[in-house]
Amino acid sequence: MRLGPGAELLVFNGREGEFLARVAQAGKRSGELECLHLTRPLQEPPDLWLLFAPIRKARTDFIVEKAAELGAARIVPVQTAFTNAERIRRERLQAHAIEAAEQCGGTFVPEVTGLHKLDRLLETWPQERQILFCDEALVGGGPRLAQARPGPWAILIGPEGGFSQAERARIRAMPNVTAISLGPRILRADTAAVAALTLWQAALGDWKSS
Numbered sequence: 753m754r755l756g757p758g759a760e761l762l763v764f765n766g767r768e769g770e771f772l773a774r775v776a777q778a779g780k781r782s783g784e785l786e787c788l789h790l791t792r793p794l795q796e797p798p799d800l801w802l803l804f805a806p807i808r809k810a811r812t813d814f815i816v817e818k819a820a821e822l823g824a825a826r827i828v829p830v831q832t833a834f835t836n837a838e839r840i841r842r843e844r845l846q847a848h849a850i851e852a853a854e855q856c857g858g859t860f861v862p863e864v865t866g867l868h869k870l871d872r873l874l875e876t877w878p879q880e881r882q883i884l885f886c887d888e889a890l891v892g893g894g895p896r897l898a899q900a901r902p903g904p905w906a907i908l909i910g911p912e913g914g915f916s917q918a919e920r921a922r923i924r925a926m927p928n929v930t931a932i933s934l935g936p937r938i939l940r941a942d943t944a945a946v947a948a949l950t951l952w953q954a955a956l957g958d959w960k961s962s
């Protein structure tokens with residue numbers, strides 16, 4: 753932001769990709785950049801959503817930042833039975849996602865949606881999108897993800913209080929749900945989100961070498 757006319761920088765728009773740009777005009781409050789040419793095409797993440805129950809502010813910020821870094825296409829805060837947060841600051845979370853992309857040289861910014869009630873969201877859930885249900889009740893057990901089918905997915909992480917029995921029963925009864933454990937220890941929700949994104953990316957996402 754201290755750049756003057758003629759200086760060059762990289763910019764991205766989340767649609768075409770990254771461009772080399774030159775400062776054409778620099779005012780105190782606004783400026784003008786001239787895009788010179790495309791330097792990198794848009795690199796879209798796999799079609800993976802992260803559904804998580806918002807927790808305390810700093811931890812929610814962390815989840816959004818890490819989801820953007822690890823390659824989620826959409827970030828959906830959900831209100832579950834044991835979620836304390838009544839509202840979120842969507843714009844602030846979106847700004848975190850943008851910042852994470854900037855920091856990591858990304859060309860894509862995942863959309864952060866408003867807060868959705870989990871039960872409502874499940875009522876109209878698109879059939880083709882599989883759900884990776886991170887269920888603390890399965891701690892230490894559960895199936896392996898390696899055999900799971902590719903396609904659009906969503907990871908579901910609960911709040912600090914975990915899922916209610918009613919939620920658990922409902923989610924498990926849905927088609928296209930894979931309930932998994934994240935190992936023999938109970939993780940905090942923010943750690944669980946990072947662990948699940950990592951697992952999914954390694955098994956089904958764009959980290960795979962073949």
Ligand code: SAH
Pocket residue numbers: 886887888889890891892908909910911912913914915932933934935936937938939940941944945
């Ligand atoms: N209070 C709960 C734990 C909630 S942890 C309890 O003591 O049982 C917050 C969320 O992280 C969970 O809802 C789940 O989605 C995820 N999680 C944490 N540890 C997990 C594990 N070992 N296996 C699967 N999911 C886990």
